[in-house]
Amino acid sequence: MSYKDLFLTPEPLITFVKEDIKPVANIFGVPFDATSTFRPGSRFGPNAIRQAYMNIEIYSPFLDVDLESLSILDLGNLKLTSNVDEMIYSVGKVVVEMVRDEVTFGVLGGEHTLTFGTYLSVPRSTALIIFDAHLDLRDEFAGLKLSHATFLRRLTERIGTDSIIHIGSRAASSGEWKVADKIGLSLISIQTIYTIANSGKLLSDFLNDFENVYVSIDLDVLDPSFAPGVGNPEPDGLSVHKLLEFLYSLKKRIIGFDIVEFTPLYDNGTTAVVAAKLMNELMGLSYLSQSNKRS
Numbered sequence: 001m002s003y004k005d006l007f008l009t010p011e012p013l014i015t016f017v018k019e020d021i022k023p024v025a026n027i028f029g030v031p032f033d034a035t036s037t038f039r040p041g042s043r044f045g046p047n048a049i050r051q052a053y054m055n056i057e058i059y060s061p062f063l064d065v066d067l068e069s070l071s072i073l074d075l076g077n078l079k080l081t082s083n084v085d086e087m088i089y090s091v092g093k094v095v096v097e098m099v100r101d102e103v104t105f106g107v108l109g110g111e112h113t114l115t116f117g118t119y120l121s122v123p124r125s126t127a128l129i130i131f132d133a134h135l136d137l138r139d140e141f142a143g144l145k146l147s148h149a150t151f152l153r154r155l156t157e158r159i160g161t162d163s164i165i166h167i168g169s170r171a172a173s174s175g176e177w178k179v180a181d182k183i184g185l186s187l188i189s190i191q192t193i194y195t196i197a198n199s200g201k202l203l204s205d206f207l208n209d210f211e212n213v214y215v216s217i218d219l220d221v222l223d224p225s226f227a228p229g230v231g232n233p234e235p236d237g238l239s240v241h242k243l244l245e246f247l248y249s250l251k252k253r254i255i256g257f258d259i260v261e262f263t264p265l266y267d268n269g270t271t272a273v274v275a276a277k278l279m280n281e282l283m284g285l286s287y288l289s290q291s292n293k294r295s
């Protein structure tokens, strides 16, 4: 071993690689925010989540999983581009390889548009669980057909709505609510969560027919008091605890996940550690689902 190996680290990459253990997940960042229309800066999200991750406790008492004793492979960030089609194409190709290699992947955004690329590249037996304040169902926004405000419209045009459930919904134009109704998008809106005692049951019922899940967390699903550093903050959101409750209820294999819309420029440090914690618990859940320890 040289002093270079001894004293230098490849930070900000997450450096929990153990050569003899298959990684719980492959992590990569997508520093893309070219279609942001309000508060830009989610391109700085991936590295800020990594930095927070290296500074929180990663043993999960709830799951009894210690990621420190396991292995996480951090593959770095997608090459810089401001072309949305190129970003979608590259992300999709990377995900196809990970699905082929049967490794759970975790994507750090970046803006929500990236989910269009990731989800189209997973097997169709995979349910998409979207946590988001916004419906993202506009036909176009600010002159763009594919953007953070329209990605779900484009996705449903391609694959319909049968495999998609949207949780925490509370912000959209009146036209978008009508579109959601017309295309039959399953919603667990914030109102439903507040008025129904066990909204987790609605999620588990929806997932009955699916083998795998892909979890997409737009951090603005959380109340801005928990997660102020997002591109489009929206009041009256979920608590971190409630979001974790939904995640902990998942019993299906997690094929992949993303955590998007984190904008460190507007953060006070809170959103970064929340994102890091969510990533940790999603990896813990992935590990348990891989080893069939949850059923």
Ligand SMILES: [Mn+2]
Pocket (backbone or CB within 6 Å): 132, 133, 134, 218, 220, 221, 232, 261
């Ligand atoms: Mn959103």
